[in-house]
Amino acid sequence: LRSAEILAVGSELLTPFRTDTNSLLITSRLNDLGVEVIAKSVVADHAATLQAALRLALSRADIVVTSGGLGPTDDDLTRDAIAAVAGREQVEQPSVVAAIEARFASRGWKMPENNRRQAMVPVGADTLDNPNGTAPGLWLRHDGRVIVALPGPPREMTPMWDTHVAPRLAALTGAGMLRRRLIKIAGRGESHVDEIAAPIYRRWTTAPVPIATTILASPGQVELHLSAYGEDRAALDQVLDQAVSELTTALGSAVYSTDGRDLEQVVADRLLALGATVAAAESCTGGLLMGRLTSVPGSSRWLTGGIVAYDNSVKVNDLDVADSTLSEHGAVSEPVAVAMARGVRRRMRATFGIGITGIAGPDGGTDAKPVGTVVICVCGPNDDEVVVKTVRLPGERAMVRRLSVQTALDMLRRACGSPDYN
């Protein structure tokens, strides 16, 4: 059993407002077992459409997984469609009726007659317990295929997959497993990373234990996903660890994590290890940097506070930026960014101070300082240790702000990770 197809059932998933995301989790779990997803579909709550989709899936995939359509109403057609396509009668299963009745009784309610439909089971199918809802799942072996039917809500579906489906599938797919690694990189573009990484990872595709590498870019960040399939966990891990080590050596300090941690968590851990704190003065990012730093639980231990200095008077009064610095160099300038970083560091009594000033747009750009011009300063642990950088960031307002935050975080990471403080 090496191929799978996923069907999401529900007319609400065919509107412009929603999309199926269950299939991402299911895909990830199937990949872990070495199973490849060859197609996925979203189908309306419509008997013929659903049956046709099931038939097509069974004609080409070893495993067919459905999510949704197991509820008690007339719109819930997955059970009937599976029974029809597999040519099985449905029989009411008393143990399921009892479980649903018990679920209602525990809240002091009587089971509505509707819910009895959820206890209908195609002959030969096993039901899968659902601790978080009334709809049991179904497991059916048919014609050498496996059909798995799960409810749509992720909080019902996910634990059912892990408890019931994963072990049953593992027994059928054999001892094979997929092991993964993730390398996270900041401050380098996708093509730059690929230029360095491709000559390395290309060799692995034909190695005795082949490694598949996927490069994924999001604003200000590049991820390298490595995976290897086999039966010997230790051997896979050894090959992958060696691969990670080769790539991180080649990519150098641009790699900020190989253990899944995100950039703000890496910064948090370094600050904690140093016993250091940080404060930020933000102009164009308007609080987003601090918002991201404080998304880390326990951030009060290493973030003292910060100032959003939108108005120049705030830069002067609350950050001690000199009027003359502003008038000589303009609000978006290296001297102002440095003064902001120093000012907030002193005012908020922190080890490190960050200053960000820039033009996020859509207005405010000039020929000399177009939209996207952002100046970022990290200073500390004493005022003389200053790193300041002027960047030209691409994109619209939201993108410029997001990239500014990412750049500032990465500068802070490098500042508090440098040998002097580590």
Next chain:
Amino acid sequence: LRSAEILAVGSELLTPFRTDTNSLLITSRLNDLGVEVIAKSVVADHAATLQAALRLALSRADIVVTSGGLGPTDDDLTRDAIAAVAGREQVEQPSVVAAIEARFASRGWKMPENNRRQAMVPVGADTLDNPNGTAPGLWLRHDGRVIVALPGPPREMTPMWDTHVAPRLAALTGAGMLRRRLIKIAGRGESHVDEIAAPIYRRWTTAPVPIATTILASPGQVELHLSAYGEDRAALDQVLDQAVSELTTALGSAVYSTDGRDLEQVVADRLLALGATVAAAESCTGGLLMGRLTSVPGSSRWLTGGIVAYDNSVKVNDLDVADSTLSEHGAVSEPVAVAMARGVRRRMRATFGIGITGIAGPDGGTDAKPVGTVVICVCGPNDDEVVVKTVRLPGERAMVRRLSVQTALDMLRRACGSPDYN
């Protein structure tokens, strides 16, 4: 032509990391023409799988739209699959070759021989110009159906839909059109809104011009989407405007927009109209409120600045919260939130001041003040005008912070929209 099926082509859309989102835009555009999407699929770059998906789609949908798989490489199989399923030869179209050559020439490059594949066109199909890429789209009438093939990148696909596909489809679907309205609501839960709205919108489903209503909830926000289909634009608009008016009357001040504006934009517009400004002091939200306010272009006209007061010493030194207030009531208390709002309003010379202090978790909760306890104060235009609210917000850290920001924004909206200032 009233039903459609959408196929997204590409193996990368079958990994755990990516998902098809083109279909959301295509669905929205099809709905505008009164066309319903009955199924959608993602298929691998695999000839047989793609052909089977096309055949199934053509067996039940009037319109089949594909995105992706039109590139120049061997992996790009959509053209071949359409030709095979429709039983058409492919012929190289010299005008397309010329267009691709010109595109490369404009950058001083020669067209790679590979790209010639993109000029192969199934007999009877029209090509659709792609101003943002080399892959032209295809339009093919076959057996009473319409097949539309578009490239995958949204920046290529979207303008091609609007320029070429929409007018061609409109000519076939007739004069029918879908008109929509959107009502945005803050400060009420989904079930509360539905309790008020359902008795009203249920009547509309059987009205002479029926209105379809969808209720969509996200954290701290509920949206009512109304749509009506017909041929007479003025009549549809009149019915929908009347419906919006009925619902907004019933829902009262919880409705913050009926014109698509989001909450921060509504707040921005009200502040601008008043000639007022705002400053914020944030503890548990750590800058997220200001980050959201400053996402509005031009926010420097009405946001002076703010302080992230994570450390109690910042609350005392930079917001003038009295030591005694902190020690008597604790950092998460109404007196502290009020003092923070007043302090930041004075310090930052703003019309309105906002103070937020709370326990976002995962640590820091007590029996009296569990995780999710958040106190929010809006004060202004003079220090005596104070609204303060203690809320218990559900969810994890990120959710508590997000809901805190939403609640504060809504309190600010009400404060600056009250008759006194309007």
